[in-house]
Amino acid sequence: MPLSWTLALSAILFSIGTFGVVIRRNAIILFMCVELMLNAVNLAFVGLSPYAGIQGQVYVFFVIAVAAAEAAVGLAIIISVFRHSESVDIKNFRLLRW
């Protein structure tokens, strides 16, 4: 299939992910929208891999591994914060705001 369709789908998924990150206040759903953005970039890598070589798929492998590590640590942080303040709504976390 044409490369432009794959890249267009990657751009659309990335835009939907960005919209989700801005619009949601629940920390866990925010995290899920970030994972959606990572998957959009993975799709771009895999879509360009027939043109640019096998390195695209090797990088996708590393991105998936790093995303797994980030998900584990990020969710552990969210659990700790929930134990402290009984909520995962980010409007309650204003200590570091200006």
Add this chain to the structure above:
Amino acid sequence: MIQVLFWFFAVLAGASALLTVTRRNPVSSALWLIGTFFSLAAIYTLLGAFFIGIIQILVYAGAIMVLFLFVIMLLNLGNDHEADIRSHTWKALAGGGALVMLAMLARIFAGGEPASPLGRTAGPDVLAAQVAEHGTVGAIAVPMYGEYMILLQATAILLLIACVGAVVLAKRKV
């Protein structure tokens, strides 16, 4: 036939992504995200990246989303009466911003079809030679254990750090 399948899974992925970001219940969001991951894995398989498609299902849908669902279950979310989506003004501005970003990303199509991006000629033929030589997994393993060996070891250390870090951060009393 492949193009019909690609359209089917692309529409499925886009619709699942939209439903992910708009559901109120976090469990519904997680399940729609799993649907997105499965559609993307099907698209990877259609593009010829069989190993990455299987890894996507095993790791993303099978481990990361299970972790998300466990955390949602542990924190007992989804019972709030107040929806945690921002107001309509935010939605309009964020939607406008996302459309602007999409327009900027679409500029690659402005100068006609990108017939040969990066100056190389097309093809799954580029990959087919390597796959025929080493096999599906070998085509990725040969560069990974060759050129990218240091990256591989660094990723392994990163995963170890993430394991230890997740346990330490989530303990009640250290």
